[in-house]
Every structure is written in C-alpha cells, then in structure tokens.
Amino acid sequence: MMTLSFLILPLLSSVATAAPVAADLSVHAKVVYTATGERVENARVSISDGKIVAITPGVDARDGETSVLAITPGMIDLSAHATMGSRSVEETTEIRPGFRVANTLDVFSKSWERHLYSGVTTVMVHPYDNNCIGGLSVVLKTGGAENIAARTIKADAALRGALGDQPSQRNHPAFGRPTDFYSRRPTTRMGVEWEWRKAMYDALYAEGQIDSDTAILRRALSGELTIFAQAWATQDIRTICYLKEEMAREGHPNMRIIVDAAAEAWREPGLLVRTKTGVILPPYEHEGRTEDNAFFALSSAKQLVDLGVAVALSSHTAAGPGATLGSQAGFAQRGGLSFAEALAAVTTTPARMAGVENRVGTIEAGKDADLALWNGTPFELTSRVVGVVLDGKMVLDPR
16 A cells, blocks of 8 residues: 555646646746746746746647747846936936936837847836936836836835946036036046045934935945946946945945946956945947946856856847847856856846845746747847747737
8 A cells, every 4th residue: 555655646746736727828838947946848837917826847838828949037137228318317416316217217218118029027227327326226117007107116226326437527627617517526537436435424424304315325325225336347346345345344334235337347356255246247248348448258247156246137228239138148158157147147136136036037926927938048149039928918929
C-alpha cells in the first residue's frame, strides 16, 4: 500500500496543476520567463480582472488562444524621457523640490506608444533636468485610460535632481543689470554642487515652521523619499556619492540615492559599493560617448552587477533603431550579462528601485497582468516584441 500511495500522489498533483482556471484572457507560450528565477515551458498565463491568476505549465495552446514563443513581464524603464522638455520644469529657481512632473505630462504624446509597443508597460518620468533639484517624479503605466492620474501607480515616487553641465548651461553671469532670471548661479559644475549642498544643509538646519519644499528635502534626507540624480560623468557620480556620505556624517545615514544616466559608473565601482548606491544605465552608444562626453563601456552592467551594485537599464526616448529597452538588455548581454541578469535589469531591479515590486516586475499570481510577448528568445537581435498585455487587456495583438 505504501508503494501504491507514492505512485498515485505525483499523478494527482499533475492533474491539479493543469486544472482549468477561470480567466478573462489567457496567453500561451513555449517559454514563460517569470523573472522570479523560474523558466516555465509550454505554459499558459491566465488573467482575470487585470491580474495574473495562474501560470499553468506543460499544456498545449487551445484553439483560438494567443500563442507565442516567449513571454516576459512587461518591462520597466525608470528613465523614460516622456516629458515636453523644458516645458516640463519650473526654472524660476534652481531648487524646486515640490514641483510635480505629473502635472505637465501629455497623455496623448506618441512617446507612450513607442514605449508600450516595445514591451515597456511601466515607466518612471522625471522633471526635465534643467534644474539642480527639479521636483517629484511619477511611476505610471504607458497605456490605459486617457488621463495621467488613472495610469499612475505611484505618485511623488522620487525626488529628481541633476549634476553636470545641463543644470548650469542656460545660466550666465550678470554683468551690471540682470537681463533675465538666468542671470544667476550655477554656471559651472562646482556651482551645481554648491546648490545641492546648500539645499540639503538649509533643510537640515531649518528652524521653526518649515515650508513644503523643506519638508520634501527632509524626507529625502531621512531615506523616506529616494533621490534619483542624473550624473553621466565620473566626477558627478563622485559628487552625489560624497554628498550621501557627508549627510551620513551629519546624522542622516539612511539617505537613498539612485544615479541615473550613470555612463561612467564603471569608473567608480568601489564608491558605489561603499555607499550602497544603485544605478540606471543610459542607452548604449555605438561610439561609446554619451552626454557630458562620458564614455560608456559595453561591459559596464556586467562589471557592476558582479560587484553587487543594483543595475537597471533604460532606453530614454526609445526612438530609433536599436533604441528600445529590449535592445538595451541585448547589448548588456553582449557586454557579459547573463540572460537572467539582463531580464532582472529591465524588470525586478527597476521595480524594487521604484518601490512598486508589489504590483509589477514579475509574472506571479496576484501581480498586474502586464506582459511582453516575443516571437523568439527575448533580447536577441532576431527577436522582437509582437504583442503586449497591459492590465489584463491585449493592447498589441500578435495574431
């Protein structure tokens, strides 16, 4: 009898796994990459009320069911350039912590479709980087309802700032009478650093009743609000990391920094590890040079991941050949990342950085039904996204 029970139990388990699941939509794939470390073959993803309800392995596609070669979670881009440029920032002062970029976004912009149809279902959008501290970022879906509030996953998701040339390039010294409000500091990298440090110290030692901008800066100092700082070049990456250490010496050791557009992060791996600072890498440039004349090595992601640095990839505008987020993951693999590491850099890692991992980033029961459907192995040059499911709806049908 004991032998018989051991023979029966696996059979019962297999039947239970393949039991029908009530669903509004189901998609079948030869391989489902869940981004949890699991690779499920000949699987069906079942969806109901905009959520994933089951992943059923070892089944054939039903008649009429959408079937593709591979499925990954909808990808996440934490540096999507979906603003209206300089019209999406308030420049009357260089320090604008309370400015909300969500109030400036154009829901009808074609940039949303570019991201969505390339398999990116969630993005973080930041204020345009003309200010030293530009304001509050937002995490939202790339499609859905035709208003920003309904698409928003996380409002006031991060405090955005920038270092390097961009925050100072429109300013100029005032010789005699100022001609406009750009007659001001900073006009150099050193001036940008000074603005950052002054803002933090002013917030740190403010007395009496504090204003809303100071309250936001204090949230950043305490680590409640992550700072996403654009810093392309090595000297600017050093600056923001040293500022983090300086604030720790002032009694705020929990300040959290993510360096965006960190092209030369590969030059400062020890500093990033020491300060526990994550990075978002910019799109790869075939010539190696990026903004601020920073050199971006193809092996950057591999070098940093091997040292334990949290690395996310980005596509910025996702415009042009090879510019999609999936293409960036492919380039990172050419630089040495494994498939699992490349997948994490466009799914689970950015989800954790943005604090939305409870909703997106993996294919699991209970998560938002955001899926990228592929016609081959994801991220390979011969593969592309042919279908997209967003919040349980097929917004790009591969059939």
